[in-house]
Amino acid sequence: QRGRTFAMIKPDCYSHIGKIVDTIVTAGFRISHMKMAHFTIDDARQFYAEHQGKPFYNELVNFMASDVVVGMELIAENAVPRWRELMGPTNPNTARVDAPRSLRAVFGTEGSHNAVHGSDAPASATREINFFFGLQANPAVLNNC
Ligand code: CMP
Numbered sequence: 345q346r347g348r349t350f351a352m353i354k355p356d357c358y359s360h361i362g363k364i365v366d367t368i369v370t371a372g373f374r375i376s377h378m379k380m381a382h383f384t385i386d387d388a389r390q391f392y393a394e395h396q397g398k399p400f401y402n403e404l405v406n407f408m409a410s411d412v413v414v415g416m417e418l419i420a421e422n423a424v425p426r427w428r429e430l431m432g433p434t435n436p437n438t439a440r441v442d443a444p445r446s447l448r449a450v451f452g453t454e455g456s457h458n459a460v461h462g463s464d465a466p467a468s469a470t471r472e473i474n475f476f477f478g479l480q481a482n483p484a485v486l487n488n489c
Pocket residue numbers: 395400404434455456457458460461462
């Protein structure tokens with residue numbers, strides 16, 4: 345039984361989409377679904393509902409609604425932990441020390457601007473995949489291009 349996870353390229357990495365997708369397939373993941381979206385503030389609040397009340401929540405929500413994101417369903421053995429390993433530690437500055445070849449080390453800047461997201465467990469992956477691929481197209485995507 346192959347597992348799945350939800351991966352997302354954050355708004356700070358629009359210009360690195362090709363390199364990040366290349367890293368994902370080179371690492372042995374299959375991409376079963378992929379879509380661009382532009383979160384509304386409300387979409388971002390819902391997606392990150394578990395972080396409501398944390399000091400970084402509002403900044404995270406505003407950042408995630410600031411530009412286009414790319415969401416992917418990734419398929420592999422142990423997809424959740426393998427994708428988390430490829431991403432590296434949450435904080436890009438920590439990633440540059442502890443996992444210098446990870447995506448967050450290479451493409452992240454700091455704080456919430458950490459290049460990519462990954463589900464923390466199979467149940468989160470199911471919730472996030474259903475949420476993301478169920479979103480209606482947002483006209484903001486067209487307005488921004
Ligand atoms: P992500 O994997 O998308 O899950 C929650 C996000 O919150 C995380 O990546 C970061 O973007 C952000 N985040 C978590 N902790 C902090 C923090 N201490 N400061 C700023 N942003 C954070």
